[in-house]
Amino acid sequence: MRVLITGVTGRIGANVARRLAQSGHAVRGFVVPGDSQAGKLPPFGLELVEGTLASRTDVQAAVDGQEAILHLAAAFQAGGPFTPEQYFDLNVKGTFHILEAAQRLGAQLRHLIFASTDATMDKYPPDGLPDPITETSLPPVATDWYGYTKVLGEHLVNRYVRAEGLRATVVRFCMVWGAGEVLDWPQFRLAYFLDRFRKRADAAGRATHARLAALDDGRERLVIACDAHGRPWKKHCVEVRDLVDGLERALGNPATFGKLYQMAGPLPFTWDEAVPLIAHALRLPFSRVDLAGIAPTHYAFDLTAARRDFGYAPRVDIRAMVEEAVRYKTSQSDALIPTRI
Template sequence: MRVLVTGAAGRVGSWVAEELANSGHDVRGMVRPGGRSVPEPLRSRIQVMEAALTDTRAIERAVAGADVVVHLAAQIVMADTPVDTYVDINTGGTLRLLEAAVRQDPPVRRFVHASTDNTYGPVHPQAAVITEDHPQTAGDYYSTSKLLAERLVENYHRIHGLEYSILRLGSVIAPDEAEPLFRREWVRAFFAMHADAGDRSNLWQLFRQCDDPVGELDAAVPAPDGNPALAVTGPSGTPWSIHFTDVRDVVDGVVLALEHPAAANQTFNMLGPRTTTFAEGAEVMARRRGAEVLEVRMPMTLAFELSSQKAARLLGYEPRWTFDDTLSSAPAVIGAG
């Protein structure tokens, strides 16, 4: 099978491209001109093509001859990008890929589109556990651009008969990214990034509830030695939580979406086995890395959990990597790289 993977130099794309190449597929990796390079030795095993998501002609060349498109490329952090440019990259880029997919002869057989759990509105969750049937309440630029892209994918099925599978991914981490998580320096940087971004943050509605989240954290936990792990809770004691998804579970989900007949024209939450509370993450850091654990109460709460039972039922999706497992695998993965 000839598969185009967009974002092939990224966290998810490089892992997906490698798995598909290992499985014998003819893989073409699309990367942003001047951006990150596909790592070796993967670069020598796939065809790499440069194409910006804003470049129609380059996208047509990248899609040409593909049986399946796996669209993973997106700009997540908005930074100083103008709003129209940002939406054109994420939403317009999807439109250009869809047009190229249906206009070639023969047309692309299936379009696998990576979306995000942010489209459910993580600051104000609609239920204790979110399924694919719950309303999407995009409340920031990133989730809005991805939600619009979802509608395009669905409409191209209605208009052109293009098979699709939409995957709403949780917070994806690779093994080598697990080491700093839940430690004070990481929590402080997380707060600072979102606070500084203002309404360009995907969690701006959460961080506007506190005038100075970094100052609140510094007051609660003055810079101690040893970078302790923080069990962060909200004002009522509810633990903060994030539904991390190990990139290896994402790869399994993408392969199922690409190959499984029941994935056709369906949308799935693709997530790790369960939500990780900051209390659990801190405990893992204490047990595996000897970190001191400190409890911190903040004036707002981030607690958001989703279900991947639909993917389990229809596709046999079985996520394996808890945060504990991801962290424990990190030295071996790093050492092998």
């Protein structure tokens, strides 16, 4: 198929572009003018089209002649800072432009996949979530601009599916780790929590900061974060390789049309599983600490729908993520195109 990928220079886009090109698809990438990351793309034989999602003309030129679209591009926190107006222009108006251009392709368009996010939902109640999250168990109630504009994007896609019969699918990605990134994640580190609790004036916050400060001996240290009852935090993330496999399986699959799916790794992990692995890999000390006065991270995703409808079969668990990250950091692997060059 002739496939347009927006966000083609990102941690997901570059890797899925390489996979689709290797599988025989004709891949076109949509890039902003002067994108500093475009240099990692030419060896894969991609066609690059410059433009901005905020321009209807640019989007139409990129979409013309395509048979499928992976709309991965978005303004989000790590790429910013962005103003509310920029979030709206890129994530809402930009998605509208993509959908309008896709609709004009008519029967030529075989499939559009819209990348959304678990940031559309509130996953942090005071005691965590006891049951895995399904596609419908939590309402999309985000108020930060990234999550909120993605909610609007989902609604736009749903409108074009119902009103225009567009062959489109929404996929919600959980937190995504690219090449080597699991080793550097701040929430495994003492310094992150020290900074987060430093300015707390409430009693629970001050007590937690005191416990954290007692661990600080001037060295980099990892922490097994636990809730106030001593239960280790739990999170469900995904490594790029699993997303690439999943997107390739979903692309062009009629069973996915008009539906919403979650995509995550094979299993959630707990901090007492992840931190010792990373500490061993980096030769860093670690400690266990109960964090009172903060909503814990404690959730998992139910992947039943994706497994059933398009054979989603993630394989990269936390141990495999860490092992691959070490290989990447020691220049022993090119399994993933890095997020930044």
